[in-house]
Amino acid sequence: MSVRVQNLTKTFGTQKAVDGISFSVEKGEILGFLGPNGAGKSTTMKIATCYLSPTKGEVKIADLDVVENAIEVRKKVGYLPEHNPLYLEMYVHEYLRFIGGLHKMKGTQLNDRVSEMIDLCGITEEQNKKIGALSKGYRQRVGLAQSLVHDPEVLILDEPTTGLDPNQIVEIRNLIKEVSKEKTVIFSTHIMQEVQALCDRAVIINHGEIVADSKVTDLKGSNDFDLIKLEFKHSINTAPLDALKGIQEIFTTVEGIYELKTDAGSDLRSEILALAAKYDWPLVGIQQVEGSLEEVFKELTQKEVKE
Amino acid sequence: MIQLFLKEVNSFLDSLIAYIVIAVFLTGMGLLMWVFPDTNVLDYGYADMNTLFSLGPYVFMFLIPAITMRMLAEEQKSGTMELLLTRPLTDLQVILAKYFAGFFLVVFSILPTLIYYYSIHQLGNPVGNLDSAGIMGSYIGLILLGGVFTSIGIFTSSLSENQVVSFIVAVFLCFIVFSGFDSISGIGVWGDKALQIAQLGILYHYDAMSRGLIDSRDVIYFVGVTALMILLTKLKMESRKW
Numbered sequence: 417m418s419v420r421v422q423n424l425t426k427t428f429g430t431q432k433a434v435d436g437i438s439f440s441v442e443k444g445e446i447l448g449f450l451g452p453n454g455a456g457k458s459t460t461m462k463i464a465t466c467y468l469s470p471t472k473g474e475v476k477i478a479d480l481d482v483v484e485n486a487i488e489v490r491k492k493v494g495y496l497p498e499h500n501p502l503y504l505e506m507y508v509h510e511y512l513r514f515i516g517g518l519h520k521m522k523g524t525q526l527n528d529r530v531s532e533m534i535d536l537c538g539i540t541e542e543q544n545k546k547i548g549a550l551s552k553g554y555r556q557r558v559g560l561a562q563s564l565v566h567d568p569e570v571l572i573l574d575e576p577t578t579g580l581d582p583n584q585i586v587e588i589r590n591l592i593k594e595v596s597k598e599k600t601v602i603f604s605t606h607i608m609q610e611v612q613a614l615c616d617r618a619v620i621i622n623h624g625e626i627v628a629d630s631k632v633t634d635l636k637g638s639n640d641f642d643l644i645k646l647e648f649k650h651s652i653n654t655a656p657l658d659a660l661k662g663i664q665e666i667f668t669t670v671e672g673i674y675e676l677k678t679d680a681g682s683d684l685r686s687e688i689l690a691l692a693a694k695y696d697w698p699l700v701g702i703q704q705v706e707g708s709l710e711e712v713f714k715e716l717t718q719k720e721v722k723e
Numbered sequence: 724m725i726q727l728f729l730k731e732v733n734s735f736l737d738s739l740i741a742y743i744v745i746a747v748f749l750t751g752m753g754l755l756m757w758v759f760p761d762t763n764v765l766d767y768g769y770a771d772m773n774t775l776f777s778l779g780p781y782v783f784m785f786l787i788p789a790i791t792m793r794m795l796a797e798e799q800k801s802g803t804m805e806l807l808l809t810r811p812l813t814d815l816q817v818i819l820a821k822y823f824a825g826f827f828l829v830v831f832s833i834l835p836t837l838i839y840y841y842s843i844h845q846l847g848n849p850v851g852n853l854d855s856a857g858i859m860g861s862y863i864g865l866i867l868l869g870g871v872f873t874s875i876g877i878f879t880s881s882l883s884e885n886q887v888v889s890f891i892v893a894v895f896l897c898f899i900v901f902s903g904f905d906s907i908s909g910i911g912v913w914g915d916k917a918l919q920i921a922q923l924g925i926l927y928h929y930d931a932m933s934r935g936l937i938d939s940r941d942v943i944y945f946v947g948v949t950a951l952m953i954l955l956t957k958l959k960m961e962s963r964k965w
Contacts, residue, residue, distance in 0.1 A: 465809040469964040490811045497809070501802030505737060506730075517726035518810040562806075 418442050419464065419570055419600055423473035426459050433459040435624035436473065441617075443569075446596050448615035448632070449604040452717050456624040457604040458498050461574050464602070465495040477570055491519065494568030498575050500559040504548030508539060508558055511547060512565055519566035533561040537591060553584035560588065564595060571595070573603035577610060589614055608709040618709075622717040635712050643711065644676040644684060647701035656691050660684060724816040727807070731794070731824030744786050745832040751782050756839055770847035771854060775836060776861040776933055780901055780925075783829070783872050788893030790828055791876025792886045794821045795956070800884040814960045818953055822877050829869035833862070856935035864932035867945035868925055872897050874952035881959045900948065901925045 419441045426434040434456040441447045451457050462468045464475050466486040475482045477489045503511060512530045521529060534543050537557040542550055547558055556576065563571060576592065577585045585607075592601065593614060605611065611618050611632060618635055620628040628635060641664055651671050657663060662682040667675045678684050685702055692699040705711075735741035755762045755778050762774045795818075798804040807817055840858060847853050872893075879893040880886075904924030908917040921927045925948075928941040 462805070467805055467809050467963075487811050487813065490809055493809070495806075495809045497802060497805045499802055501806050503734075503803060504801075505734065514726060514730055515806075515810070518807075518812060520811070 418478065419602065420476045421460070421464070421473075422476070424460065424463065424470050424475060425472040426456070426463060426468065427471045432624050434463075434621075437621060437624070437626045438473075439619050439626065439629055441600050441602055443600050444597065445617060446592070446601045446603070446615045448611035448618040449602055449621070450606065450608075450611060450618055450713060451604075451621040452606065455621045455717070457621065458574055460621075461495075461572050461602070461604060462497075465493055465572055466490055491566070492569045494563035494566065494571045496559045496563040496573045496576055498578075500556055502547045502555060502558060502562075505546060507546055508543045508550070509534065511558065512561055515562045516565045521566060529565055529567070533565050536564070536595070537561040538587070553580050553587075556580060556584070556588060557591075560591060569599055571599050571601045571603075573601070575604055575606075577605065577607065585610070608713055612709055620713065620716055627716040628712070632709070635709060641677045641680055641711075642682070643705040644678055644688065645701070645703045645705060646674045646676065646688065646699065648672045648674075649698035649700060652695070652697050656695060657688070660687055660691070724812065724820050727812070727817065727820035728824050728827075731821055732827060735790075735824070735828055740790060741828055741831075744790055744828060745835075748782055748786055748832045749835055752779065752836060752839075764843060764846075770843050770852055772839060772843060772858055772861065775839060776865060779865055780868055780929070783869055784894060784897045784901065786832075787825070787829060787869065787872040788876045788879070788890045788897065791821075791825050791873055791880050792890040792893065793880065794825065794877060795880040795960075796884055796886045796889050799881075815953075815957055818877060818881075818956050818960065822873060822953060825873040825876065826870055829873060830866055833865060833869065854935065857933060858935075860935040860937055861933040863937060864929045864941075867932075867942070868901075868929055871900065871925060871945055871948045871952070874949040874956075875900065878952045878956045878959070881956045901929075 421440065422438050424434055424437050425432065437456075437460065439447075449457050449460070459468065463470050464477065464482060466482045466489055469483055478492055480489050480492075482489050503514075506514065509530055512533060513526060516526045516530060534540055537560055539554060539557050539561065542554050542558075547555060550558065556579075560573070560576065563573065571592075573592070577588050580588060589610065592603065595601075603614075615632050617630065618628070618632050619626060620635075649672060651668070654666055654668075654674065657666060657674070657676065662679045662684055663676055664679065665677040667677075669675070676684070676688075683704060685704060688702065689699070691697070732741075752775055756772075756774050757763050757765065760766060762778065764771075764774060767774075795804070798807065808814065843853055844851055875896045876889075876893045879889045879896065882892065883889050902924060905921050905926040908920035908924075911917075913920055922944075925945075928944045931938060931941050
């Protein structure tokens with residue numbers, strides 16, 4: 417069950433939200449869909465779930481076009497919209513039964529499936545409460561349960577972990593991992609650890625264009641620099657560091673803490689230690705940061721769009 | 724679609740809206756029919772239900788927009804519209820489910836007034852001396868009019884996320900469609916076109932039905948206006964895809 421996006425373009429008025437993007441996801445894959453706010457992530461997802469129509473290009477889910485076969489596509493897709501809209505005045509199980517009902521599920525099949533989802537998403541104790549009375553983490557689980565109730569083949573989650581506390585984030589992640597084995601999952605986020613923890617592949621978009629589409633492990637290695645973090649008791653004169661071979665740039669944000677951009681693969685730590693001894697710098701910390709996904713993300717999305 | 728209809732009806736019952744609408748309608752009509760000196764049947768002395776059918780539309784003009792104003796506006800505002808429209812439902816099914824839920828409530832609030840019919844039936848001299856056919860026609864007219872008002876309310880609810888805006892626009896539109904055309908046709912500058920203008924309004928067709936004559940042209944008018952409003956709502960909802 418695959419998702420194929422071909423040359424997708426969406427314009428709102430004169431503004432291009434998505435500009436000719438193409439990618440595909442196969443069954444069993446978890447795709448992280450990354451990008452800064454306003455990059456076009458949600459728009460792409462709304463088109464893939466048949467809420468909006470593409471201006472140009474096409475999206476196919478299991479070889480069904482989202483415009484021509486909208487109803488068929490919707491049966492196969494589970495969707496958790498951004499901000500997780502819910503009917504706050506409904507009870508949890510009532511809500512899940514309602515959504516299941518919209519998917520034409522009935523009787524014992526519906527009951528069984530709803531109980532199963534309540535168990536899976538860990539909302540057993542909350543099932544007889546009104547959704548409005550639940551905390552954000554539980555609401556998010558209800559949202560996820562809702563997107564899963566009809567056992568969709570494709571799962572599209574728009575920022576499923578925003579606004580959750582760290583424990584809840586881990587729980588939701590595990591849940592996604594758990595259900596993803598038999599499904600195709602696309603989820604958007606701007607939390608990089610999430611991508612590292614969950615995804616096989618990541619697509620990064622910026623200003624409506626794809627700037628990266630590769631395996632998460634490949635992405636991490638794609639930086640052409642490493643970072644070294646130095647911590648001193650007080651600020652120092654950085655001129656000797658600047659002179660070191662292989663140093664590209666030096667940043668300082670907090671007094672006494674420096675970030676050195678160095679050529680990829682060059683480990684300058686011992687040289688820096690030697691310098692610190694020579695100039696008697698009060699060095700209290702040194703750490704080499706491998707090209708992390710955060711750095712790749714920054715690098716790719718802060719570039720101005722090509723004219 | 725049935726599920727959505729049931730959910731809407733349930734949410735009326737949960738949120739007191741249904742009870743308030745029915746209570747206000749029946750209290751208002753009850754006072755007008757039996758208590759207020761200018762309009763009550765007892766002083767009037769004739770066994771008919773004219774008060775209900777002539778004032779009912781004006782009460783509906785406020786009550787129905789109050790029922791429908793939230794139906795699409797709230798879904799739009801809270802984002803649940805996105806949830807509904809990514810389920811296997813067409814836009815039209817969503818609109819119709821909402822429409823019928825509103826219409827159901829309107830019909831439900833009219834039903835208890837059948838007691839008035841019974842009372843007046845008993846009060847007639849001799850008992851049963853009233854124009855049953857006319858009352859029957861009026862009831863059908865009132866129900867159809869409720870349908871038109873509901874569709875206008877649904878349409879204005881799709882126009883804005885703001886429920887107050889949708890309420891006010893709905894009241895205004897209901898007023899114009901109900902008696903506006905009739906009043907405009909009376910201005911006296913239209914010459915022989917006046918009748919056609921009056922025919923655009925509900926009042927012309929409503930009055931025709933209250934004479935007990937169910938003319939297919941009148942029924943088609945009511946159903947047509949309702950369909951037009953639902954079509955406009957559908958267009959408005961589809962405009963998100965443009």
